[in-house]
Amino acid sequence: MLPLNLPHYSHKVITKTGKNYIFDDLRKKYVALTPEEWVRQHFIHFLLEQKGYPKGLLANEVQICLNGTKKRCDTVLYGRNLNARMIVEYKAPSVEITQAVFDQITRYNIVLKVEYLIVSNGLRHYCCKVNYMDGTYAFLPDIPPYDML
Template identity: 55%
Template structure:
């Protein structure tokens, strides 16, 4: 099956279809093809729900937006209670090394979304940044804060 990640393990719903395995997405309420990236995304969604206590109603998956007339999608987007983007999570497969390009990608997304936190993960390594808009830079954090009402 899929490799063990550097995240808590969760009782994810997986089923076998004719061609491939499918994993249930609690946010989209449907089964999705189980790819290595989807494995990371589903674990991170559960991490946000269970460990960080974010309400399911504030989490969107593959939210579409436009940058320079190109359609883009965020892997996971967490909104605050006002409905504005708070956290963008970019998920990669465990075999994908996280590079400057990955950070550039999520930073480009954030020019449009203006979230407070950016997270890049391949399930094994996790990078958490907080936007410092005053100095136009990102501060790396050990972890993101849990949900606050």
């Protein structure tokens, strides 16, 4: 797998029937090791180890219903009151982050109405804070630590 613009962590990879699987600490199981999953696992550990996000408030593959269609948010951070606070969307390192990616996460936010949206392909990361009072959003220079949310 490609090196990412994220800190290294001690990942667990196994091979079964010729396919590689990586351990997902949030789902507590091995999942298929795709380029997008490689980014997800590194980003999750970055949030946990570098930014102080509580493991118990993060969830992967969160299902939502949007206009009668089931969709899955890659990662959602919940507040202590269990309301969603952040959506993270991952792409493989080979996928350029375009307006279409931001449109995708914005559609998910129609349902969850979170304060923060993050998009990452493992090489570039974008975080924006949504201001519902005036209907604007602002891109932040960095991913905020949990205690600053």
